[in-house]
Amino acid sequence: MSVVRVARHETRGGIRRWHRKETAAAYFFTLPTLILLATFTLGPAVYAFFLSGVSWNLLNTMHWVGWGTNFKQLLTMPLFWTSVKNSVVFAAIVMPTQTVIALIFAVILNQNLPARGLFRLAFFFPSISSSAVTSLMFMWIFNKLGLLNGLLAWFGINGPDWIGNPRFALSSIMILNIWSTSGYFMVVFLAGLQAIPQSIYEAAMIDGANGLQRILKITVPLLRPSTFFIVVMGMIGTLQMFDQSFIISGGTGGPLNSTTTIALLIYQEIFSYGNVGLGAAATVFLFVIVLVFTILVNRWLGKPIEY
């Protein structure tokens, strides 16, 4: 049987035909996924790009006004730049913090500590909880008469109205976000740590490297693939932060637009204020920002490890 098959493939045409057949089969098997991707991911993305050039409030008839008009209006809108500022500040603080915290916890929990499993579960737990639930929980913690201020009162500090005060509202959401995502990234780092060969540490110890040196010179560089994944995912996640702002501010982005992120503004413009074109333009803007940052991170961290 097999002899016959090999003989048929020996001719060039045979190989080409076999190739074509293989490709067709491959496409056939991936077709369901491709259709889903095209319908629910690629299609809407292209449609959003189209929508960024229309004037439409969801109820009237859509008409084309051109990309120039919408983008000009968007880029001259003070609220848009407030949202960009909020999103960038949010990402710039949350992403590095959660990465460092995740790394620290991962290194600690990679040691042979008592009740290690329990701690791993405890730190991972926030990331599998619904963000709606954790947001509501933190609203109670950050309440003027809530847990956090109760704790501060022990030390004689009269805590602020965290969520009601424009100066603290975004910081409150940052704390919530760091708390809820660090655990997930910790698990990613833990997996990365297990992949580092023990022999390298042993060699370093023989050479006289101390604990800190081992972490900084071996663990951190060798974790680069995990770090890359975490930085990219963390950046995209923080730049697109929506749910926590939405729930904590009741959908308004308040107080005084201090928690309006780009994603929340997109939602408000499209669904609340009936400016679909503007919202879609902001979507395209967010896409470009995320793309640029991802490319930059890829240049910085995306290289393979060389031992």
Place this chain on the structure above:
Amino acid sequence: MKKWVALTGSTCIAMSAVAAPMVVAQANAPVNIVVASWSGTNVTNGIINAQLAAFNKSHPGIHAVYKPISGNYETILKTEFVAGDAPDIITLNNGGQAPTFESEGAVVPLNSYIQKSHYSLKDFFPGAINMFVSGKTVYGLPRDQSPLVQYDNPAMFKAAGISGPPRTWAQFQADAKKLTNPKKKVYGYVQTPQEPRWGQFLMQAGGNVMNPAMTKMTLNTPAALKGFTFFINLYRHGIAAQPSTVGATWGGQALGMGHAAMTLEGAWAIPYLQDTYPKTPFKIVTLPRGPKNNESLDFPTAWAITKDSQHPQQAWEVINYLTGSGEARWVEQGGLVTVRKSLINMPYYKHHPIYQNILNQLPKAYPWNFPNGFDQYVNTTLANETLLAVEGKITPKQALQQLQQQGEQILKNGGSN
């Protein structure tokens, strides 16, 4: 193998047996009418369900079902309109949402149905019906309403030695001062600094946010400034507080928690306070008088037929039933107030005297409304400028100037921003 064939065969036969009568039934099956509203309290939902069940019993040709929409009601409705699949009947809300749906043609005029059925609109409170009439076109028939009224904690009044509720602005201010005790986290007046909670102060001073036809901003009048300044100064003088200052999210909650001696809310706070804070006593009084009157804001809602309805005639019959004089009385059971003048003497109110002052406020209640295009203005602009004034970052005059200017801008752009 044989067993399998037999099984499939019998299933097929069974299915066709079931399917056959279904086809027959479909020919004269009742027409489905979907009635949508935001999901309210269990009480509200229960009332609508009960009303529709009674309707279905007496109208075999129509099957009306209630579809509560939880979450962002208007947003979800808009997406259903985009899909061309909106419910047959929707509830129009105050605060500018009704004019948006009306002027975009999402809901259909009811005039022809009203005429054909000889339906009278005269019994409705003007505050409840006027908001859903544009020119001579009627877009919605009132479902329920509630004016803003004052909620007091009588125990706190007694402890402070105040004999009765304030009847004038001056008394209101003086009482609020006596009732305030920041150390105990108790404030004379606790309220969110939002326009639907300060608009009435402008009217009481003889001003308003917009003219009645909603074609002009009127925040630059001395009367508007007088009312707005009175409101802002309550906070500036420390006798009023935002709910978040006392760990609450709205005035009613602050009152229930015992942190507020007075707040302004609608009838919806009655079942909430009774259920959530049964130990906190509360009393309802009409609003204290300003320089001109004691006018209040009114929050009416209405039923309307959507353009997507395949059976508008049947939908009209449902609305006709829901708003009919005999049926509207069910509405009063869940913190909602009747929209019919003929019903204010009904027994329910005699047995529930807590509603008396709400009914007393009704004749002096002006619907809270904005024209199409004011969504963002209503949602954030008004709240933001007010908050800045409450925090003392800008003067009341500056806040009103900002609001006047931004409102004029929206009007100039033809109602869309």
